[in-house]
């Protein structure tokens with residue numbers, strides 16, 4: 001797994017000396033990479049054939065209190081995933097799909113989300129911005145921004161800024177790779 005906490009293993013910026021013992025140096029993932037990584041992993045569960053979005057909500061103790069991805073409402077079976085602009089609105093996904101942010105909020109495993117930070121792989125729409133504000137979330141960290149819904153994005157920014165909720169873009173400098181073979185634990189002989 002990559003260790004994106006800075007150039008040094010401890011994030012101090014100083015070059016690290018080789019470990020003196022036979023113990024392997026551990027790589028420690030920085031918070032933003034961890035939480036956006038969880039949001040990214042959640043996105044991979046989405047059945048949206050075009051756009052997979054994930055969100056991860058973290059409380060002030062840095063504990064994860066909700067995770068979600070975009071999907072059709074619970075128990076729905078035959079709702080359309082089409083985005084084809086030529087189809088009737090009722091035959092397109094937009095009227096039905098639950099956004100990743102909504103699902104992360106609904107999936108919360110804590111009493112409330114006051115003071116939490118939301119990590120989301122795509123900039124929140126105006127409807128999700130309202131949910132974020134009403135839930136008491138106090139910071140939003142996003143990864144990518146689409147420019148196909150400018151009015152929604154502008155309204156979302158306006159609401160979040162108006163309520164002084166900081167919006168921060170996550171700009172990763174390296175990839176996170178989970179190599180399962182490295183997670184194989186062998187008992188010491």
Ligand SMILES: Nc1nc(=O)n([C@H]2C[C@H](O)[C@@H](COP(=O)(O)O)O2)cc1CO
Pocket residue numbers: 048050051052053069070071083093097098099100101122123124125128146
């Ligand atoms: N912040 C967001 N969270 C989301 O979960 N979504 C979802 C809704 C749709 O399933 C899909 C966007 O549709 P499209 O860009 O492929 O046509 O992403 C979209 C946004 C963008 O506002």
Ligand SMILES: [Zn+2]
Pocket residue numbers: 099101124125126127128129
């Ligand atoms: Zn939304």
